[in-house]
Amino acid sequence: MANETPPQPEAQRLPRLGIFRNWLSLSGILLVASSLFAFVLLSLIDALANVSNPYIGIFTYLVAPMFAFLGLALVVLGVVLRRRRARKSGEISGGAPSFQVDLARPRDRRLLGWFLFASTVFLLVTAVLSYKTYHFSESVTFCGEACHKVMEPELVTYQHGSHARVSCVECHIGSGAQWFVKAKIAGTYQVYAVAFNKYPRPVPTPIKNLRPAQETCEQCHWPSKFVGNLDRTYNYFLGEETNTPFSVRLTMKVGGADPTHGPVGGIHWHMNVGNKVQYIASDDARQKIPWVRMTDKQGVVTEFRTPTFTNVVAESEMRTMDCMDCHNRPAHKYMSPDRAVNLAMSLPSLPDQIDRNLPWIKTNAVFALTRSYTNQTLALQGIATIIAERYPSDKFPAAQESVRRAIGVLQKIYKDNFFPEMNASWDKYPDNIGHMIWPGCFRCHDGKHTTADGKRSIKASDCNTCHTILAQGKGEELNLLTPGGQKFKHPGDEVDGACNDCHTGGL
Ligand code: HEC
Ligand code: HEC
Ligand code: HEC
Ligand code: HEC
Ligand code: HEC
Ligand code: HEC
16 A cells, blocks of 8 residues: 555644643742732731731732732743743644634533633732722822831821821822823832932922812812901910010901902902913922913903013913912921921910920020931930920929920921921922912012003002901900001011011021
8 A cells, every 4th residue: 555645643732731831830820829819818907907007008909919910921921932942842743733612512611611710700800909009009008108208298297287188199190091190100200219219308399290270179179169358366476585475367368269259359369260370480499480471351461570581481381370379288388497386385275385484485496496407316306405405404493394395395396397307397398378488479479570561560568468467466455456457567676678588487
């Protein structure tokens, strides 16, 4: 039988599952299994334990899934390499093994069932994982505590502010995919910066990267609200032996910006509901504003500039004023030593406060807080030493209890408002709401911004434009209210010039 066809060599296959028998895939499988186990265990701990530890979150929702995916990648890589090797060495031959599914065969039905079951479980697990990972990356824990040294100043001040129940992302990211992606891209760089210690101290202010207030603040605060007048009393103690009190009671004319909800005028007149104010700042911190344009409801445009500013302005450089140009520290307020000590001295009825009968305590307290310290531990010791030295027990035997309390209060003030490791404190971050220690409103309302013909300037230095001084002084003087407003009586000498020329917050 010469013309009999020679027997076809049977296409060679690897033994079942043999393709996985390689070191790469095996370690991959091990990695997937152990990270899934870790994930299950950690999420149980996270769900059941009552402590919120940021590291549990990071490991559960970021590190474990990362390793699971790394494991999967290893498995696939191992299979590919193994196949290639097997083909080269002739261990397998022929084309790809033919693939047939025959639902009439019970074995195939069983396999298909298992396949569907496994895919569903896999999909569910990844869905839960990615949902959890997404949520975790949006949480205050992640933003504020994960790199906790870096974010400590922002987190601590946030926890003491009126927005402590608002999560970081509601102001810093807001809703919508576009800003989410932007934030994650920026976030990836930040992780690198933190890992390699490349971040600036203090962390720069991100107003450039913040979304317009309409998309964040105004999701909760209704811009049309008519706020009207607010009654505010500011209490001070002078730097004298007797710590003389001095108070100012102001009616803040906050007003409103929408005629359908109240008279338009007052401080909230600037808001974009009716009027539009645009400006150009010549520095990154937006402390110098040489050019301002206002467009009123009728569309009439008026431009103001300082005398030395002659540049041609481009639309792209302008910023439209919104909530954050005045309320720029709604969540992270660093109290100045002056203000924090005034507050602590103005509440004598509480036990944990500074006793204003200690001679020179205002001056000494501000002095102790404003020394430069390299870290918190040294600062707390330094404060205790300075205060204890100024009130030794032989000279002030009866006041030792007050001295001890004052030290405690000052240390608390320091911990809440000063972050030497991050170089963050009141003097690093401008607060634009007033005009006492930063130019604030006077960046525009300084009388120097005029129209080109010089005929009109932005309303300025009349002390009763933005608020009326109802009462000032101490004791009985504070009961003499003048609804029309009094002339400001600066304590001590009459002064000239901008308040922040002399007042630094550490006076
Ligand atoms: C109510 C809104 C709001 C919330 C909530 C909020 N921030 Fe901010 N944050 C701001 C604004 C506005 C600025 C810009 C400040 C400026 O321009 O002076 C800012 C600035 C920052 C900065 C830059 C440094 C600085 O102090 O200017 C960091 C970092 C920061 N926030 C982190 C956080 C973290 C972390 C959380 C959550 C723990 C958080 N923020 C919650 C509004 C918010
Ligand atoms: C998720 C909702 C939410 C967002 C977003 C939000 N706030 Fe608030 N805001 C609140 C709540 C709640 C309070 C506290 C109200 C109270 O206790 O009377 C508050 C209080 C305030 C106050 C008055 C108290 C104070 O600290 O002086 C101001 C001003 C303020 N927010 C400004 C802002 C600004 C500016 C932004 C945007 C950067 C913003 N808010 C974003 C919910 C929000
Ligand atoms: C021109 C500066 C300026 C702009 C712009 C501005 N505010 Fe105000 N706002 C003030 C001042 C000043 C006060 C008075 C309270 C104070 O001194 O803290 C105030 C008061 C408030 C209060 C009441 C605070 C309280 O303690 O009851 C809220 C809430 C508020 N503003 C929210 C907003 C929101 C939201 C926006 C943006 C839509 C906005 N403001 C825009 C300057 C401004
Ligand atoms: C970017 C510049 C700018 C800043 C910053 C600014 N303003 Fe104004 N403000 C203006 C302009 C422009 C007008 C309209 C000027 C005019 O009509 O003379 C105005 C008008 C006003 C008015 C009069 C509104 C009316 O009834 O006509 C008040 C009150 C006021 N501002 C308060 C404040 C307070 C308080 C702050 C600080 C928290 C502040 N402004 C910060 C630009 C600014
Ligand atoms: C452009 C509007 C505006 C003008 C003009 C203005 N103020 Fe104010 N002033 C404010 C605002 C807004 C605050 C509230 C700051 C805050 O909420 O902490 C304030 C706060 C104050 C305070 C309390 C300061 C603090 O932080 O302890 C004093 C005192 C004061 N003003 C005095 C004056 C005097 C004196 C003048 C006249 C030279 C004047 N103001 C003119 C807007 C103005
Ligand atoms: C030429 C410098 C100078 C200027 C400008 C100035 N002050 Fe003062 N101010 C002082 C000195 C010095 C004291 C006394 C500080 C002390 O004894 O504690 C003082 C005290 C005060 C106090 C009493 C409590 C405290 O903070 O110690 C207030 C309130 C005050 N100034 C408000 C203002 C306001 C508002 C303006 C702007 C309209 C202003 N000052 C402008 C130098 C100045």
